[in-house]
Amino acid sequence: MEDVRMKEGLSACMNCGVCTAVCPAAAFYNYDPRQIVSIVQTRDDEAIEELLKSEEIWYCGECMSCRPRCPRGNTPGYVIQALRTLSQKLGYFVESEKGRQQLALKRTVGDNILRTGYCLVPTAIKPELHPEQGTVWRWIFDHDQEIYPQYSEAYNKSGSGALRRTSDETLEELRRIFDITGGTEMFDSIERFSDQKAKQMGYEGADEEYFLDVYTRNSNEHY
Amino acid sequence: MKRSSWTDYQKEIADNDYYYARSCIRQNFFPGSEKVFLSILGKDLGRNIYDDPLHTSCTGIGYHSDVVPLETIMTVVARQFALMNEAGYENFTSSCITSFGIYTELLATWEEFPEMLDKTRENLYKATGREFKIPKNLAHTSDVIFHHREEIAQKAKRKLVNAYTGEPLRVVEHIGCHYAKIFPKKGVGGSEFPYVLAGMVESWGGEIVDYPERRHCCGFGFRNYLVQANRGYSIANSHKKLESMAPQKPDFIVCNCPGCSMFLDKWQYTIAEMEGTTYGQNGQGIPxxxxEEMAGLILGYDPWADLGMQMHQVDVEPLLDKLGIEYDPAAKYLGRNGKYIGKPEAALINGCSEDRLYKINR
Structure with missing residues (x-):
């Protein structure tokens, strides 16, 4: 694996398990970063391929709490990032329930970036998909044109300020960066593998129904 | 452990002339905080800070959701640095902890793997025709406030003191994982001896309360919040922190990271709706x-018109009362030019009776 995060993240793990002890994902899921690092360290191709198709590599929240506590200076979170990148390049992510969610992340955060210049914008945080955002968020969502301009004259317009409209020229620069550096290829690959998998699973393709299913479905077999 | 251990983790913070990069989450949920930060720097402290309309998201939420590749985010970050250079600045300050973590990670990666820096320069030039220099100084915006904390204390109109009892307010601080867990030496106090917010609280008259899960993640977990099916992870980790801090009876929580600020506020609403549990001393939530809001309140900024604190789900009025701040309750939920636009539906966290609950678990 050529990923620099693999070089930085893993050197002679001694399997002490401190990473697992501090890990918020291990506190919640049936998840053990110590074991993942241990498998990667074996360099057993078959075991690693199994990992790339597994649910486990998608549990980590990338908080990096493991990094400062590892006595060897390793970062299991970096190893996870490298594994996830490879799983998506090879199309293995669609073999797990949690992995298939990458389509939802691409279609929300990913598409927001190229459409607006931001990872999120208020109009995309729909209360029906975010009941946990509460009653105040619903009020903000319903009155965004009344609320945000009080704090930013440039709300949805050109100029400086919070949530200013990103210019077409800037969005074009972002798109070119994505094209040249593999970002567009990653987005296309997530779409392509998801579409194939969706058809295998009996959907017409990676359509809105498939998107909503991967966004909301929880088999509750992860704990 | 010595109380002064944080002093082993200090960093250089530029004193003036900052290039400001906004945060996707902060500008969405706390636009008043960004507005007041610029005002504190410019008007109260007389410092020069540039709010550039050309920068974009660093794409960090996409990177940590694994849909944006490393090479892509490196080049987007390089573009931000190029814009800073073009505007004539050398000191970069980011309003976002996720971004700050990414900037520290990428600067370290470029140092360790110079071939990646060369490749990034090539990619940026090919994509945009721009070139960039590494910033002279990189600070999170809380570092900048920390740096000026004594000057702010001198200009403050009030202290973090309970106006009824004269006692220091009890404050829980949360620095956010990506502030110092990725590169501890780049954060004031590192990840084990968090001092960037504690230093502000101490200088402004409050008292920091320690609690067992102080260093635990708020539970954002990127894909673990962003995908609806995974949100149990997120609320469970916030729940763990709230349960751990509640016995200390904090008057408020102050956060470094815009995401943590939002989650610790919103998950209190959700926990109340699901279980009927509230963590504040008044039967409501912990504000x-x-x-920026903490600094703004002691400097005399208006909680609604300037700071936008009506955008919080947990009501802040009990804290405003303790601080002795006069405010107009009728002005809380107004639109532009004082237009009345209705107000949010009451919830248990706001003291609504249980029989009116909007039960999200039904």
Missing amino acids: VLTY
Whole structure:
């Protein structure tokens, strides 16, 4: 694996398990970063391929709490990032329930970036998909044109300020960066593998129904 | 452990002339905080800070959701640095902890793997025709406030003191994982001896309360919040922190990271709706503030018109009362030019009776 995060993240793990002890994902899921690092360290191709198709590599929240506590200076979170990148390049992510969610992340955060210049914008945080955002968020969502301009004259317009409209020229620069550096290829690959998998699973393709299913479905077999 | 251990983790913070990069989450949920930060720097402290309309998201939420590749985010970050150079600045300050973590990670990666820096320069030039220099100084915006904390204390109209009892307010601080867990030496106090917010609280008259899960993640977990099916992870980790801090009876929580500020506020609403549990001393929630809001309140900024604190789900009025701040309750939920636009539906966290609950678990 050529990923620099693999070089930085893993050197002679001694399997002490401190990473697992501090890990918020291990506190919640049936998840053990110590074991993942241990498998990667074996360099057993078959075991690693199994990992790339597994649910486990998608549990980590990338908080990096493991990094400062590892006595060897390793970062299991970096190893996870490298594994996830490879799983998506090879199309293995669609073999797990949690992995298939990458389509939802691409279609929300990913598409927001190229459409607006931001990872999120208020109009995309729909209360029906975010009941946990509460009653105040619903009020903000319903009155965004009344609320945000009080704090930013440039709300949805050109100029400086919070949530200013990103210019077409800037969005074009972002798109070119994505094209040249593999970002567009990653987005296309997530779409392509998801579409194939969706058809295998009996959907017409990676359509809105498939998107909503991967966004909301929880088999509750992860704990 | 010595109380002064944080002093082993200090960093250089530029004193003036900052290039400001906004945060996707902060500008969405706390636009008043960004507005007041610029005002504190420019008007109260007389410092020069540039709010550039050309920068974009660093794409960090996409990177940590694994849909944006490393090479892509490196080049987007390089573009931000190029814009800073073009505007004539050398000191970069980011309003976002996720971004700050990414900037520290990428600067370290470029140092360790110079071939990646060369490749990034090539990619940026090919994509945009721009070139960039590494910033002279990189600071999170809380570092900048920390750096000026004594000057702010001198200009403050009030202290973090309970106006009824004269006692220091009890404050829980949360620095956010990506502030110092990725590169501890790049954060004031590192990840084990968090001092960037504690230093502000101490200088402004409050008292920091320690609690067992102080260093635990708020539970954002990127894909673990962003995908609806995974949100149990997120709320469970916030729940763990809230349960751990509640016995200390904090007057408020102050957060470094805009995401943590939002989650610790919103998950209190959700926990109340699901279980009927509230963590505040008044049967409501514990107010969650950004450090800009904390600084803004002691400097005399208006909680609604300037700071936008009506955008919080947990009501902040009990804290405003303790601080002795006069405010107009009728002005809380107004639109532009004082237009009345209705107000949010009451919830249990706001003291609504249980029989009116909007039960999200039904």
